Amino acid sequence: MYHVKVYITYKPSILDPQGEAVKTALHRLDYQNVETVTVGKYFEIDIKDDGRSIEDEVEKMCDELLANVNMETYRYEIESVTQTAED
Amino acid sequence: MYHVKVYITYKPSILDPQGEAVKTALHRLDYQNVETVTVGKYFEIDIKDDGRSIEDEVEKMCDELLANVNMETYRYEIESVTQTAED
Amino acid sequence: MKYAIIRFPGSNCDWDLFYVLRDVLKVTPEFIDYREQQLPADTGAVLVPGGFSYGDYLRSGAIARFSPIMEDVKHFADTGKPVIGICNGFQVLTEAGLLPGALRHNMSLDFICKPQPLSVVNNQTLFTDQFEKDQTVMFPIAHGEGNYYCDDETLTELKQNNQIVFIYQDNPNGSTADIAGIVNKQGNVLGMMPHPERASESILGGADGKLLFESLVASVEMAVG
């Protein structure tokens, strides 16, 4: 079993209105020391090991569905977990 | 300067309609081995060091604005970076 | 000749298109379920309606584009026949790669619904030949993710090929180059955020949109011969 974390953000050249809005809100709440805010999407995905390369699979998922590569970039982390009882 | 990453997800008992929709879509795309998908928010925040405890500040930001603690949980990572030229 | 209106789970301007085609243009619309493999043989045009396919979850249009029917919509477009995507339909067509670029959240981050003045920049397409060049038209917009984006290279291409069809006179959402609607290079696939079907009867406040459907119908009828 793999526990995968995927992070998606706009490409640096693209203005991120959500990040700007959050920054303004933080400034208004008196966090004047906040310099930049980027807002992105975050996915936690549990994937059963089926023998295929997990990296390949995650990249394909991102390219096909999770990110729109015209405007977004992604990165991911893969953790291998041994199947145990759920909490 | 600190580089802070904040991850926000719904509490386990809260419905995550996006996560469900993405999971169904992944299954339809033949990623049958995907077991669960959680969709959350992800923030990257650059904060100038102003002497106050950065942990306290980040937690306050999360409690006040970034997360709704009635239904979301958050975690964060703080990296201390020496101010260099931006990329 | 049928006008195929593609219906995804969450489409909600499907009936609006249906009524305009049937009651105003007096042609024959037909709903096509997203699970179908093929368009009807006598399809003259494909219309991808507005709404919230799959709730706009993830990104608007991102999930709908994998629907079985989309394969045949691509084939249909490849044969040069007309495909139009309105609002969510535009988002689906960009996600599906039938049109360049992408649609981001509005600059204000808010959903916006109001009548919006547009200029018809290109009246040489099969969707717009009943308009005057640079005519001002009033079409309502109603979207949260209508902020058109493309990179500089694509924008240059769009301009060079005269692919920009409608622009906002008063950019409401932050769209690159005020773009409200574009066609593909071949000119037979149109995507636009504003809703011509909401402006096709004077009782609803204006009938500028009717010209777009009249252009389309004329071209479909002509193709049949």
Place this chain on the structure above:
Amino acid sequence: MMTELSPVDIKAQKLYQQWGLSDDEFSQVEKLLGRLPNFTETGLFAAIWSEHCAYKNSKPLLKQFPTTGKRILQGPGEGAGIIDIDDGQGVVFKAESHNHPTAVEPYQGAATGVGGIVRDIFSMGARPVAMLDSLHFGELDDTQTKYLVDQTIAGIGDYGNCMGIPTVGGETTFDDIFKHNTVMNAMCVGLLDNADQQKGAAAGDDNPIYYVGAKTGRDGIQGAIFASAEFSDEQESQRSAVQVGDPFAEKQLMEACLELIHEHTDILVGIQDMGAAGLVSSSAEMGAKAGYGMELNLDLVPQREAGMIPYELMLSESQERMLLCIKKGHEQEVEDLFAKYESEAVQIGHVTDSTQYKLYQHDQLVADVPVHALVDEAPVYHKPSRRPARLDQAAGQFEPTINDLNETLIQMLSQPTIASKHSIYERYDSMVQTNTVVAPGGDAAVIRLRGTDKALAMTTDANPRYLYLEPHDGGQIAMSEAARNIVASGAIPLGITDCLNFGSPEDPEVYYELEQATKGMAEACEIFETPVISGNVSLYNEFNKQPIYPTPMVGMVGLIKSSDLITTIDFKHEGDLIYVLGQTNGDFNGTEIQKMQQQEVSGRLFDFDITYEKQQQDLVTNLINSHLLQSAHDLAEGGLAVGLAESSFNGNVGIDVAVDMPQNYLFAETQSRFIVSVAPENQAAAEKVIGENGALIGKVGGSQLLIRTNDQDINLDLAKTKQTWREALACQLN
């Protein structure tokens, strides 16, 4: 995880009190059962006997409302009421409050409020065709309120927009009293072919009970109980009943249910949404209504979380769920239909020919109660009432101070309660379904009835400030304002729904307000011939014992017989004559100008005569039916000057008006008034109808707002003034 106390411990430790049952109520349950209730059973009674579900404190007052009439096909008692609109069609509507959830989590609270009311409408067999809302917030002077407003609007918009239901109207006011208790009421209007009318009843021995829609989780457990308690500082941490809305799932659920109703008429016995107190209230009510018992197997309930106990499963308020009773033998048909919409349909039990309501989990009988005890035996209380001292004030009226009349008008137009609400309603899709003829921004919204020449007008109204100063007359005025809006748009009022938003009924002064407001409303219903066909009560809107102003929202729907009667507020042509209909007096207590100049409303409310009101409304109806009007606009908050400005702004054309009154009177809020405009060629005909009940005050035209009074004049540039009025609210929200 919850632990289940034994029946003896529940009694000894008085656990039921935490769930809102009093000692007396608990003894009554004990008596009804002839034994101590177990943990699950106690929970079922606590939920169904909560104010939110049982109306135990408000029922006697609701009895005052007229609920019948020759057009009424369904009065209160079902998901929503129905009124006949001829040609075999009915209009279905209801309003619901989601105040408490919105205060805690404005986005989701507002969104799920919309989701809930939409389910009520389609459960009747109707297709939802319009939404309205009624919102009352605190002042826009703190960040928290701005955030609340923003998120509430976003929640309402996102849900309705995604469902493809246009939000065509509503109202929004701002007063400090609502700071900790947002009022968020949503109203949904649907259309029905009368043959498709449904009921929430489960009849027929052994007929299957189907659960359709989203899975059940632990969200919103005790929501009904929670809605029946006040807020206070100490309680902040208990606010955990947040539910997340999934409008996409609801859209699919709606389409599936409507297809079942419209195309499989023969197999559906009853349908009801799972709203407050979720599964228990919907299933018990469906059984009780039909006079049947029910057995449910909780193991079959679709569950999102593991290890849920019966109490949690029954009381969860997870959204986007419905309960169906179908005819035996058609199980496959139902399951296939829902599968087509990627929605789940699961049989969880069946109707029984008994009077018992039985629940099983893991092969154990976990609850076994007489269904009527649960649904029909809830106590009803006649609470003590006491007239608040503030109502007995000297009759004197507030006197506005006006130095610069132009300046005063500009200041008035910038008040958030008066300023244009476009920055709110433009976040709602008001046009989807392509029937919206009069979009938000005028008086009532109007949608056409496709395939006919008729149209429906609809509005929501309440002026809590008036009710605070005089609940009885305030209740009448809320009704009158609604009717005035409907009439001004060319419609005949058909009926109303309401949301009674008040403080705690345990407070005798609040109970007095409730009593008087409903009395005033009921009288007005008779006068306007608008029965109450549905509604909702939201009590305990208090923070640290401070109740909100009495806020009974009136949602009214009217019928426009032909499209040429549709009338809008905007001045249309240069040269049209402007008339003000009705008397103007020095009525300033409770008004916007009093609020603006002294930061609060006070004194005794001005006099109100509902007979005169009705006469003035009939006058406008006559004028419209005789095709004599170019525009009609009712006067409300802000009075004559604001009303004239609004008609000018909407028509983008100036006015030249002279009134024979002191300048102050421009801002008086005397009721029963309209501004109408008349084409010059219709002057004689119009004046014959108007007679002594109105006066010609000027003409449409030019690019100035020009209003002469006995004192100073208003002389303002139309475009600039309009800009101020349009931008004021947006600026204050930022």
